[in-house]
Amino acid sequence: MRERNxxxxxxxxxxxxxxEKHKHKxHKHKxHKxxxxxxxxxxxxxxxxxxxxxxxxxYKESSEKRHKEKLKHRDGSSDKHRHKNKEKxxxxxEKLHSSSSxxxxxxxxxxxxxxxxxxxxxxxxxxxxxxxxxxxxxxRARIDDDVDFKPKKPKIEDEKRTKKRKAEEVTKxxxxxxxxxxxxxxxxxxxxxxxxxxxxxxxxxxTDGVKWKFLEHKxxxxxxxxxxxxxxxxxxxxxxxxxxxxxxxxxxxxxGKMLDHEYTTKDIFRKNFFKDWRKEMKPEEKSxxxxxxxxxxxxxxxxxxxxxxxxxxxxxxEKLKLKEENEKLLQEYGFCIMDNHKERIANFRIEPPGLFxxxxxxxxxxxxxxxxxxxxxxxxxxxxxxxxxPPHGHKWKTIRHDNxxxxxxxxxxxxxxxxKYIMLNPSSRIKGEKDWQKYETARRLKxxxxxxxxxxxxxxxxxxxxxxxxxxxxxxxDKLALRAGNEKEEGETADTVGCCSLRVExxxxxxxxxxxxxxxxxxxxxxxxxxxxxxxxVEKRVFKNLQLFMENKQPEDDLFDxxxxxxxxxxxxELMDGLTAKVFRTYNASIxxxxxxxxxxxPDENVAAKILSxxxxxxxxxxxxxxxxxxxxTFEKSMQNLQxxxxxxxxxxxxxxxxxxxxxxxxxxxxxxxxxxSVESKKKALQRVEEQLMKLEVQATDREENKQIAxxxxxxxxxxxxxxxxxxxxxxxxxxKIYNKTQREKFAWAIDMADEDYEF
DNA sequence: ATTCAGACTTGGAAAAATGTTA
DNA sequence: TAACATTTTTCCAAGTCTGAAT
Numbered sequence: 001m002r003e004r005n006x007x008x009x010x011x012x013x014x015x016x017x018x019x020e021k022h023k024h025k026x027h028k029h030k031x032h033k034x035x036x037x038x039x040x041x042x043x044x045x046x047x048x049x050x051x052x053x054x055x056x057x058x059y060k061e062s063s064e065k066r067h068k069e070k071l072k073h074r075d076g077s078s079d080k081h082r083h084k085n086k087e088k089x090x091x092x093x094e095k096l097h098s099s100s101s102x103x104x105x106x107x108x109x110x111x112x113x114x115x116x117x118x119x120x121x122x123x124x125x126x127x128x129x130x131x132x133x134x135x136x137x138x139x140r141a142r143i144d145d146d147v148d149f150k151p152k153k154p155k156i157e158d159e160k161r162t163k164k165r166k167a168e169e170v171t172k173x174x175x176x177x178x179x180x181x182x183x184x185x186x187x188x189x190x191x192x193x194x195x196x197x198x199x200x201x202x203x204x205x206x207t208d209g210v211k212w213k214f215l216e217h218k219x220x221x222x223x224x225x226x227x228x229x230x231x232x233x234x235x236x237x238x239x240x241x242x243x244x245x246x247x248x249x250x251x252x253x254x255x256g257k258m259l260d261h262e263y264t265t266k267d268i269f270r271k272n273f274f275k276d277w278r279k280e281m282k283p284e285e286k287s288x289x290x291x292x293x294x295x296x297x298x299x300x301x302x303x304x305x306x307x308x309x310x311x312x313x314x315x316x317x318e319k320l321k322l323k324e325e326n327e328k329l330l331q332e333y334g335f336c337i338m339d340n341h342k343e344r345i346a347n348f349r350i351e352p353p354g355l356f357x358x359x360x361x362x363x364x365x366x367x368x369x370x371x372x373x374x375x376x377x378x379x380x381x382x383x384x385x386x387x388x389x390p391p392h393g394h395k396w397k398t399i400r401h402d403n404x405x406x407x408x409x410x411x412x413x414x415x416x417x418x419x420k421y422i423m424l425n426p427s428s429r430i431k432g433e434k435d436w437q438k439y440e441t442a443r444r445l446k447x448x449x450x451x452x453x454x455x456x457x458x459x460x461x462x463x464x465x466x467x468x469x470x471x472x473x474x475x476x477x478d479k480l481a482l483r484a485g486n487e488k489e490e491g492e493t494a495d496t497v498g499c500c501s502l503r504v505e506x507x508x509x510x511x512x513x514x515x516x517x518x519x520x521x522x523x524x525x526x527x528x529x530x531x532x533x534x535x536x537x538v539e540k541r542v543f544k545n546l547q548l549f550m551e552n553k554q555p556e557d558d559l560f561d562x563x564x565x566x567x568x569x570x571x572x573x574e575l576m577d578g579l580t581a582k583v584f585r586t587y588n589a590s591i592x593x594x595x596x597x598x599x600x601x602x603p604d605e606n607v608a609a610k611i612l613s614x615x616x617x618x619x620x621x622x623x624x625x626x627x628x629x630x631x632x633x634t635f636e637k638s639m640q641n642l643q644x645x646x647x648x649x650x651x652x653x654x655x656x657x658x659x660x661x662x663x664x665x666x667x668x669x670x671x672x673x674x675x676x677x678s679v680e681s682k683k684k685a686l687q688r689v690e691e692q693l694m695k696l697e698v699q700a701t702d703r704e705e706n707k708q709i710a711x712x713x714x715x716x717x718x719x720x721x722x723x724x725x726x727x728x729x730x731x732x733x734x735x736x737k738i739y740n741k742t743q744r745e746k747f748a749w750a751i752d753m754a755d756e757d758y759e760f
Numbered sequence: 761a762t763t764c765a766g767a768c769t770t771g772g773a774a775a776a777a778t779g780t781t782a
Numbered sequence: 783t784a785a786c787a788t789t790t791t792t793c794c795a796a797g798t799c800t801g802a803a804t
Binding site: 762765766767770772773776779780781782 | 794
């Protein structure tokens with residue numbers, strides 16, 4: 001950020017953003033940098049035994065340096081020019097290469113779809129042309145899909161509900177009437193609940209980009225106004241008490257609340273905070289408070305701790321009252337009417353002001369996120385609806401009636417200048433339909449993925465650099481489930497990359513490593529600055545291509561310099577309607593789950609063990625997608641507790657065994673009914689405890705394996721829920737065992753529609 | 761072709777709610 | 783019944799992708 005501003009000033013006479021970007025990139029301290037990276041690698045090697053390393057912290061430090069080490073720009077020659085020359089050189093070399101190495105290329109056993117780390121076996125099979133799937137032209141596939149995606153009849157026989165939304169109201173009331181007449185009073189309630197569950201998936205979708213016909217809501221709930229601190233809570237500057245103006249005090253409390261957080265120790269955070277805080281100060285304050293290090297927020301911090309403690313200690317009645325108030329608010333603002341149905345809103349509360357907490361090494365961390373007022377708010381609703389009323393004495397910024405979008409409320413946030421929205425809950429029709437559609441697109445990919453894979457393998461040999469890069473990138477996206485990797489504005493966000501934005505410094509080539517040939521070692525920060533570390537064997541041709549792409553480049557140069565997400569997606573679009581890079585992630589995630597479930601589920605095992613298998617399948621996907629979490633702070637202890645329980649259970653078993661033995665002996669002697677019964681019951685008791693033990697042990701295994709893996713995201717966003725539902729039905733496992741209430745609501749469509757035979 | 765705003769999905773952490781134990 | 787552990791929900795940042803403007 002600093003550096004960037006500096007440059008902007010110097011270079012202000014010219015240059016587009018992209019020029020600037022390259023200038024920055026191309027004049028960094030190489031030696032310095034690469035040394036840093038080496039050190040880093042060294043570290044990561046030590047710390048990782050598995051092929052994917054999960055420690056983020058190490059990486060972050062060094063990535064931080066990236067920004068700092070940029071050197072001054074010097075020459076003015078056009079960037080594009082340079083680029084072109086570079087590429088020409090490359091193309092020449094490429095020709096040489098392909099003619100010399102191409103011939104000897106034998107087809108390896110490796111087909112390019114070896115398992116991602118720790119997934120036992122998988123996509124391999126997918127690559128082989130399957131019997132069932134012919135390679136249809138994409139057009140055709142599209143049609144197929146559409147058929148698939150249309151609501152299915154079965155469950156609506158009796159009611160003929162497949163009609164246009166317009167007709168819904170009629171349907172509904174008619175239905176109500178029928179019920180009212182038919183049912184006895186006692187049944188009414190239950191019936192009503194049933195009716196409330198609207199099966200939108202049995203109705204027709206909008207086709208023309210229209211998202212709704214009617215939309216009515218009450219607008220957002222604003223953050224509560226700032227309550228000044230009581231006088232006894234003091235702020236000290238340089239050891240001296242200082243009463244702050246309300247504005248300055250509010251911002252100070254944001255910092256005070258966070259005192260225990262690591263953020264407040266970070267330089268950038270402190271610097272950004274202090275700068276923005278000073279903007280809120282009165283002139284006197286501004287002239288006095290010049291050094292953040294001399295500020296003492298301790299009492300504020302304590303005050304808020306006390307407050308939250310007090311909240312915990314509230315009496316039952318008070319808590320209940322609070323809960324009721326919350327519920328009232330939810331009832332009033334938490335729902336909207338969209339096309340005759342009451343739907344839950346996801347986030348009806350406006351984000352309160354506070355300090356921006358970017359993730360990873362974010363240049364803007366600590367900046368003040370300002371309070372949103374009604375005047376910042378754009379309302380979206382239908383013309384014929386009751387327009388939400390702004391708070392007294394205020395006006396909305398704008399009121400819109402745009403039914404081509406799904407949001408109800410929007411505002412522009414001041415840190416990145418991006419737009420924030422209030423939208424509906426995942427259980428809503430509008431989200432659900434889209435979600436369903438996403439999986440249908442992925443299923444269409446399944447039908448043509450063989451063809452696409454064959455195609456990009458062909459493209460590895462292309463004469464055109466652009467095509468080769470595209471093909472290798474796509475291979476990574478497919479094989480490793482990498483994200484597309486859009487370009488980002490440098491200095492505005494943390495330095496993270498995806499596939500297309502990988503830089504030379506992010507991969508290392510090893511002709512041989514760990515006994516395998518042609519290994520690529522990935523090490524970069526992905527979304528949310530989560531580290532991706534992986535060593536993968538690739539095909540020789542890919543390897544050679546990578547060498548080519550890296551020739552004559554600096555570590556900080558783009559690996560795929562002729563490629564970006566827009567080029568890639570345009571290409572994908574041509575291969576299959578609706579295909580984009582992220583579809584591969586969805587596809588590979590879902591297909592992996594399906595295969596893993598098939599492979600891991602043991603019919604003879606009990607429910608607990610089956611669930612463990614499910615979780616393991618889920619885990620395989622999470623690993624593929626690199627979904628990591630920080631190990632829970634209480635992890636070790638919680639493992640210990642579980643172990644204690646297990647030990648206790650084992651003792652119990654010993655006891656039960658002895659008792660059984662005794663009973664048996666008794667029975668042998670007496671041979672009467674009473675002792676026989678006793679033996680029976682002891683046997684049962686033993687069995688019971690053994691089962692409990694088994695459950696605990698399964699739980700322990702599951703938890704251990706899940707230490708640094710986050711299952712949530714894949715479960716919620718990547719796995720076709722119908723696969724899971726089919727699995728549940730097949731093995732007679734309750735849906736509740738794998739989906740909690742929220743999840744069941746979100747996946748209601750899948751729960752209703754998938755049967756045991758569903759195949760992704 | 762490139763840039764940019766906009767809209768929407770995806771992501772882990774943290775807070776809140778709920779369950780369990782001493 | 784408080785303290786602690788675990789699960790669920792909320793929060794909001796950070797991606798992807800589209801389409802319009804230039």
